[in-house]
Amino acid sequence: MSILSKLISCFYLTQRRRGAERSMRKIKRFVVLMAIALLLSMTSPGLAQVTNIAQVPSLSVEQQARNSYAKGQFAEAAQLFQQAAKGYQAAKDPIHQALSLSNLSLCYQQLGQWDDANRAITGSVAILNTIKETKAEKSLALAQALDIQGGLQLVRGQAEAALKSWEGATSLYNQLQKPSKVLTSQVNQAQAFQNLGLYKKAISLLETALKLPQISNNNLEQLKPAIEKVAATPETATALRTLGESLRVVGNFAPANLILSRSLAIAQQLKLPEIVTLNQISLGNLTRAQISLNKANKAEIDPQTAIDYYQQAAASGIPDLKVQAQVNQLSLLVETNQLDAAKALLPQVQQQVAALPASRSAIASRVNLAQTMIQLQKQAVEQIDWQEVAKLLAIAVQQAKDLGDVRIQADAIGSLGHVYEQTQQWADAEKLTQQAVQLGQQINAGDIAYRWQWQLGRVLKAQGKTESAIAAYKEAVGTIKSLRADLAAANPDVQFSFREAVEPIHRQLVALLIESNQKDNLKTARDVIEGLQLVELDNFFREACLNGNPAQIDQVDRKAAVIYPIILENQLAIIASLPNSQNKAEIKDSRDFRYYKTPISRDEIEKRTSRLRKSLNQDTVLDLTLPQLQKMYDLVVRPEAEDLAASQVETLVFVLDGVLRNIPIAALHDGKQYLVEKYSIALTPGLQLLAPRSLKQERLGALVGGLSEARSGFEALPNVEQEVKKIKSELPAEVLINQKFTSSAFQSQIAAVSFPIVHLATHGQFSSQADETFILTWDGKIKVNELSGVLKTVEVSRSNSLELLVLSACETAAGDDRSALGLAGVAVRSGARSTVATLWRVDDEATAKLMSNFYDQLVKAKETGISKAEALRLAQVAILKNPDYQSPYYWGAFVLLGNWT
DSSP, X not given: OOHHHHHHHHHHHHHHTOGGGGGGHHHHHHHHHHHHHHHHHTTSOXXXXXXXXXXXXXXXXXXXXXXXXXXXXXXXXXXXXXXXXXXHHHXXXXXXHHHHHHHHHHHHHHXXXXXXXXXXXHHHHHHHHHOOSOOHHHHXXXXXXXXXXXXXXXXXXXXXXXXXXXXXXXXXHHHTTOHHHHHHHHHHHHHHHHHTTOHHHHHHHHHHHTTOOOOOTTOHHHHHHHHHTSOOOHHHHHHHHHHHHHHHHTTOHHHHHHHHHHHHHHHHHTTOHHHHHHHHHHHHHXXXXXXXXXXXXXXXXXXXXXXXXXXXXXXXXXXXXXXXXXXXXXXXXXXXTOHHHHHHHHHHHHHHHHTOOSOHHHHHHHXXXXXXXXXXXXXXXXXXXXXXXXXXXXXXXXXXXXHTOHXXXXXXXXXXXXXXHXXXXXXXXXXXXXHHHHHHHHTTOHHHHHHHHHHHHHHHHHTTOHHHHHHHHHHHHXXXXXXXXXXXXXXXXXXXXXXXXXXXXXXXXXXXXXXXXXXXHHHHHHHHHHHHHHHHHHHHHXXXXXXXXXXXGGGXXXXXXXEEEXXXXXXXXXXXXXXXXXXXXXXXXXXEEEEEEEEOOHHHHHHHHHHHHHHOSTTXXXXXXXXXXXXXHHHHTHHHHHHHHHHTOSEEEEXXXXXXXXXXXXXXXXXXXXXXXXXXEEEOSOTTSSOOOXXXXXXXXXEEEEOOSOBTTBOOXXXXXXXXXXXXXXXXXXXXXXXXXXXXXXXXXXXXXXXXXXXXXXXXXXXXXXXXXXXXETTEEEEHHHHHHHTOOOOSSGGGSOOEEEEEEEEEOTTOTTTHHHHHHHHXXXXXXXXXXXXXXXXXXXXXXXXXXXXXXXXXXXXXXXXXXXXHHHXXXXXXXXXXXXXXXXXXXXXXXXXXX
């Protein structure tokens, strides 16, 4: 007998011994199955009916069935609906026969008899589809049957089938001109999209259904009056809540809050307790998502607001939703380290969860509770009874099997495998985790499969099965790669946290690969860390923001070394891709891969980076800054320095990792000179991002935008005018400055001119949050998500693409250790092949001089043949030789991202 079977048998044996509780079963069934009715009501209508009951045969049976259903006597109602269906069949009334079967399906759903429910509704739809004549009565009956069928399919995890059913229902309701039914059916479709992970489709559908403008974080003022105009009906309250949930998942928190608050207000106005409670849970989840995001950025948000929402929902008295709210509150308390409160709430939640019968929501609550209990154990604050957690999950597994929902079954089995991982019962953990992986793959549920593939890799590694562990990790990374287009599309119950799941998977695989120090494994590790960079950008934008060019740039530039410093838990691993020492272009694999290891903790790397950034300011004495720059050189460059010198490379291309993106690579010091004095330097999120191409000198020109005056709380930049004049004297330019530099004017000019350079001398900020990454214009901010529209450079021909974007007065957000991610985001979002920007806001007089030197070098490049990276290097060296600007503060912030050639 398997472990799972033993646990389930043990549970049911215990249940059979509880004969004293039998007298309570009917009461419990009524209470908890009303909760299931609530769950189904979110996706299905009430009892199907197309005519007045007084006008149909079998009146007494039909009426009795409806009365029994209304009282929660579902078994009795089922018998009566079955009897009514037979009566209608005998009377040759197929429409009412089908209606009775539809209602019979609802009864079976309430009883948890899923196969019987499916047979009843399938029979109803089949009968109605055999009726050839088209009349309103038949169409309405079929629409209601499809509604009920869709609800059943969704509850059983068959979201694609549910979507088709509801699309059919929507079409019929449209034909029947029933707008409220159309909206309800569209909401149901949106919920199916949510379950498929297609949140943006759900948002688009509901925007149209509710007649709202396209929603973003940037149009709240336009959105507010449109939301207020939405009619106050039960249908719109549900539609708004569904829309708000989708917006939360994709990270549009501000409009989500606006829309959920409106839904809550409508539900309170119309006295709709279920929708009120659901909105309170949704608002709690929204606040929690904001807490998690700000926690990742080391900002503090009081979790009490979320807790208040959960407590309000729990007070509603609706059993299923009460449990959901309490489980969410418990996990939030653990997450925010309110451990005494969590321990006090735990017994109550355990009792409430134990009382729930099988339903999709109840199973999810069991899994959520089990995972929270595991987290309590990990934090060493509560000795958890592992047998109790295992039983909880075993029940969830069995209920998921009975329900026929493979997705939630995979989640429950994988969680059970995690229990055995925690108790180091490796063989059992491996077996269960493999089952979870297989189930996830069976239904193409990549958003859960990758987690169990990761868990399988950990379990195999713990058993010393290194090759099998690597294979499992590779599968997890491959699954994540396949999810790139829907990175924000995980089900809200299992939506992954980038920093807690996706990032560790990549790093743990890299650690396994580099241990062998074999060339093929080093190449794979390089590809994995590049994949991490792409996924991180996708996570930043909440969409797949770009696709790579399959040609590796490092195969094109034989004078470049590509360096990957990779932050692992207890080491800084460096993979360097160097030109092949044989230096023959015909060699297919023309790169040598080297691995260097420096034992150091992740925390120490973060501390060194923080100290270095703090030391770089205008007033710092150079003697105090140099030691920090030398320490970082020793960490990032010195391990490979001799090999770099021997390879005679001219350019160092860094694919920086984590907090290392915030350091000024050009200013790193070897004790004798700065790195920029020896090498041209470029940064890139990955080598497959942009195809290699140099500036075409015969058409060199720039569109220049700038602000010299103070705007929107940002101080004046008086030397911007000098900077702009110098650029205009060097090459053809169109200039927009101060009042002329508006978002609309800039967009018009970018469409009108075909210059390959865009230069913006204005304030800007790079942040780890897309919404906080922007460039300042006279009339507001251009946020990173708008850049692809503003910098519209559709390549009708290769001659009018954006080759170089220069941002000369931007800075990374203070206190945000991942802020340079926003810089990479701007670089890729702009569509420019190369971007020059600054890590901090440099003295604008020094910036004007450096930019002048930079453009001097670009103009001369036609004769000298130098690269963009070399042009920037020469400009930086010229400034650092000036006694007035010797400190790296003045020139070290400038970086070139993307194509360096």
